Amino acid sequence: MDGHGFRPAEEQTPDTHAPVEVGLHGVTKRFSDQVAVDDITLQVHEGEFFSVLGPSGCGKTTLLRMIAGFEDPTEGRIELDGVDMVGVPPYRRDVNTVFQSYALFPHMSVWDNVAYGVKRKGVRGAQLKKVVGEHLELVRLSQYAKRRPAQLSGGQQQRVAIARALAAGPQLLLLDEPLGALDAVLRKELQIELMRIQREVGTTFLYVTHDQEEALVLSHRIAVMNAGRLEQVGYPEDVYERPATRFVAGFIGTSNILDAKVSGVRGRWVELEAPGVARLRAPVQREVRHGQRVAATVRPEKVHLYDLAEEPPSGWCALTGTVRDVVYTGVSTQYVVDVPGGDVLVAFVQNTRRIDDAGSPGQPVRMAWDPDFTVLLENADD
């Protein structure tokens, strides 16, 4: 699922051949009759910023709690650095957590909070002062060392939580929606802060979030979870550009989904038939049979709009529909188009041209896109 060549070569991109930090093998967690985590197998590499992305209730927090040691899996193995951790209590794991609610100790100063995990390792005196000082510096809270958590803002408390967890010197840092309680502006600020911190300390980050944009921005790799199962694991570009399932296509960004039937395979193209669509094809990505029902998707920003008189480039996927809505969003304009077969497609058109009245509601319009951007989804038979 990786190695598509979309990833720009950046030096902080960890080598996927780096040693495995966390290995999950068929991990399942059942609470009485409910399956919270369903047979998850996954590897996170050393130094990676890895996100688990999914809607609330998808089991991502339970997964995190099993890695931290607060829950034991019903089935499967959790390995840290190659050692099976099932049954090992949290205080004997080289893993620290940044809790969603921060869980700062209210009766201790910021300094004592950050020192807590360091002291548990037996570090005292000058060394303790040095480690705590460095970590307060890292999150830029040195001047707040004497305050109590309640005297800090939410963003500051969040940074104390990060410093406290990192000061303990874990191999792996777990972050459970750490920015969930903050407002949008502060969240953006702290995202950048988190990326900087991760690059500075080089610790493996396992980050749980329901915010797809946050996952795309922060992560080296993303695992998308739904209903306790893994839907897809890959680089942000993979997950966005080539969603594997209908769920991923719908959960990350806006997706156009067309129900189609395979009408043949020609060279590297799968030819598709869909009602009302003049021409539809996708690169061969997985094995398909003639006549198989599939779902095809294309991201709205890949779709171009043309007048009926204009001819899109030859070989492009194309269809004619009727404009239902036009929404101006500043950077782009969003066109919602009714397709004859009953589907609705959305196109984002960059506002790089002068705005005229082309494409107002009720008008027929031609939509076309490079077939390389058509993606066939798994589980289309369902």
Next chain:
Amino acid sequence: MSRRPWALGAVAALVLAFLYAPIGWLALVSFNDSRSLSRITGLSTRWYARLFDDAEVLEALGLTLRLAGTSAVVATAIGTLAAFGLRRAFPGRGVWTVLLSVPLVVPEVVLGVALLGFCVKLAGIPLGFGALLAAHVAFSLSFVVVVVRARVAGMDARLEEAAADLGASPLVAFRTVTWPLVAPAVAAGAAFAFLLSFDDVVTSSYLTGVGSTTLPVFVYAQAGRRGVSPEIVALSTLMVAVSAALLLVGVLVAAWRARASTFVEPTRDH
């Protein structure tokens, strides 16, 4: 706010006067030079001096303090353990919780009769310190449980998880996180238990033995037999002073603790 702030102030003053005038009068009269309870003729501490010469009073005072101290320690220990025990879910937790608070609403007269019958007739505990201790632990236990449980239940379980996550064994987590957060409630529970025992008349009057009278029972008996004497007034004033002092210590501790401002939700930024 109010368009007539003085009206609110006047009502508040009346209420306070209603609450404290009798006690203030009591304290004043205890320093009166004469035996009169209605006319102050001069100030003196003679009633206090006489009080401390009275062996019977001193003995009752000693017993009362010993009893209040011991029953507070025992009730606090058991009550705190119960509060922690009730934290985890187990079958019948609701029933246990209710059972532990029922003594709060049982009329004391009934409780006294029951304890008298149980201790003396059934368990064979002789009247006096043993029976008094058992009774005082029994009725102050519920208060301790209620006070401590409120704190324990209100504590964010994530704090203990965070401690474990940071490498604290259960014992260390308890010592460094759980206990410091619960301790103020335990202290409050202990103070409560002490005061309940120190003030108790009804239950104690059933269970006092020969030569083992508690101070409140002594005051009640004296006042009933000979009317309110200046000695009794002085004694009562002392008892109020002890209770008030304990309350003051509690308030001060609470205020000092409040600076630690525990259990404050993270402030949301805007």
